[in-house]
Amino acid sequence: MALTTKDIALLAGVSQSTVSRSLNNSPLISVETRRRVLQIAEEQGFEFNANARGLSTNRTNTIGVIYPDDYLDHDVSLYLGSLLTQLRKILEQWDLDLIVSFKENRKTGIDSIKRLVMRKKVDGLIIVHSQSDTSTLEFLEKSDIPFVFLHFYHNSGKVEGINQVYTDHFTGGYLGTEHLIKLGHRRILCVSADAEGEYAQRRRGYQAALEHHKIAWDPALVLFGDRTFQSGYNLVLAHGDLFDSVTATFVHTDTMALGVMEALKATGKRIPQDIAVVGYDDVELTAYFQPRLTTVHQPREELATLACERLVQLLSAKRSLRGKQIKVQPTLVVRQSCGAHLA
């Protein structure tokens, strides 16, 4: 049916191994022979059988991308969805295929990571997931498969050994807050999410900026939502007095920020005149809302690129490399919602 190296060998009048070596650029082959083999393979439209190759080399040229199960149920989708596209774009440069999976099969409950690795379907993993239960981590180290944590920062136990690429959310929190302070704001309401993880970092940056500028930190000025538009909207309705009492708010997710802005508008507030708003993430979605949202930009392309490059390094390394923590710096994108253009 499909062409094999043996078929090409027959056509070229050489042995199967010569065909294999020719197509793999082995230095053992003479220029002339290689040329002829390549030409015939080309003419016949030959492609290697990936399974046979994988069996023989223990390499599949496929990498697994692990996503949270709910990645599109939540609004986090917009961000992670475009991250996936970036990954695909970058990995194709190395002719690497990409298997997407959720962390866990909801039907069977089977851990996708273990499954993909043990079945030898992937050469490496890019894990975009917040939780790293110890068992998974142990498994990864033991099975000696290259992997990179992307986006979510992991610090469970011995961080030294693992590779990860993530945004410096402390700095992000600091940047957004300081920007508002420099615009003259003193009481800045922080709308955040999640008790721990990256959001805690953002809050630490927020707090540090206040302290650095000698502004007392008021724990009452921190609200918690669930990252959704609706949650941002509802927080404004539920805590109208709090929003009345401040001149600015720093919302730790763009989608929530949009919800906050809509609710503020609905309650008659002008943005940024009555209250300045700064968001976090810089998702395309913000383009649809007026005023244009000033926000902390997460460098998606850079994150994706660095993660892939690191993974490729790990793949080609003879011995397993040391862990590398790659922290990417966010930047502030100044638009209109903060009022900077009015100053």
Add this chain to the structure above:
Amino acid sequence: MALTTKDIALLAGVSQSTVSRSLNNSPLISVETRRRVLQIAEEQGFEFNANARGLSTNRTNTIGVIYPDDYLDHDVSLYLGSLLTQLRKILEQWDLDLIVSFKENRKTGIDSIKRLVMRKKVDGLIIVHSQSDTSTLEFLEKSDIPFVFLHFYHNSGKVEGINQVYTDHFTGGYLGTEHLIKLGHRRILCVSADAEGEYAQRRRGYQAALEHHKIAWDPALVLFGDRTFQSGYNLVLAHGDLFDSVTATFVHTDTMALGVMEALKATGKRIPQDIAVVGYDDVELTAYFQPRLTTVHQPREELATLACERLVQLLSAKRSLRGKQIKVQPTLVVRQSCGAHLA
């Protein structure tokens, strides 16, 4: 290193082939032997080597999903992104992995479909792509690999032979239009996109509904955008007089509809009092905008489910089945932007 069936065989005191048969539920194995083998395999955390299996059976338990290269550059992203999640959710029920790829590698220019199929990396394909150049189609038929076109309708040449799952856009166009007619509107502006393909169907439905209700069809009442929010917004600015002259508008993409609504609001129009708006797609995004958008719902989950089910059928069929055209009916979701709740 990794466990093989041979290892399990040794532990169980049986031959390698008995292990293979046991794990594959062959009826040839005695209950007691199978039980013991399964238990040992379980204890040891055994998993099959997918490459060896693939080589032997010519099956990979992996299916390829082909996306347009630009699927997240455009706003179409919101819809296709969630479609992908649906596909993953459904395919995992059959323990099928999913390789995502763009139609064509932008670096090498190599056709992903051909590559994946010829290298035997996938058992089947779900193709979410509008163009089907004849060469690809010929290749697919010749290579005898199961494939299903999803979302985009293909009618090049002999449609009979191919399998596809798509929305009945004629009916969608009809539904949206008729709804407005029944609310009393006579002059309905149509904001569409793309000269051909699914958008042409939506326009045909629009036109049919008008004619059916004895309303003269006015070609001047059809505008064309590029499916983006911004394009919807700009059309309103560019054709303010046209929008003034009608009492309703049927926009053939939600994201465009949202742009249209924002622009209408910006020019002082009230929705739906001054002008009623109906969209198309029913993306989550619309939840963020007031008034809530009445729209034609594309049954994403159903589309994804049907495509997967059909593919699974094709995979397990002995001989290649006949082509099947699965047309899914859209439904109208009545919210506020059409004004029905005021009537």
Add this chain to the structure above:
DNA sequence: GATGGTTATGCATACGCTTGCATACACTTG
């Protein structure tokens, strides 16, 4: 002209699994 050294090629095996075929065993049955 025998020896040694390159260089290019082929032979044969291994990778881990599936599966057709042979076989061994335990029963029935005439």
Add this chain to the structure above:
DNA sequence: CAAGTGTATGCAAGCGTATGCATAACCATC
């Protein structure tokens, strides 16, 4: 009791590629 019939298991080949090792061809050297 020989022959037949299942039933459960093992043996061995084959899937297509990579690669260590043997070999052949060619040339240079003494």
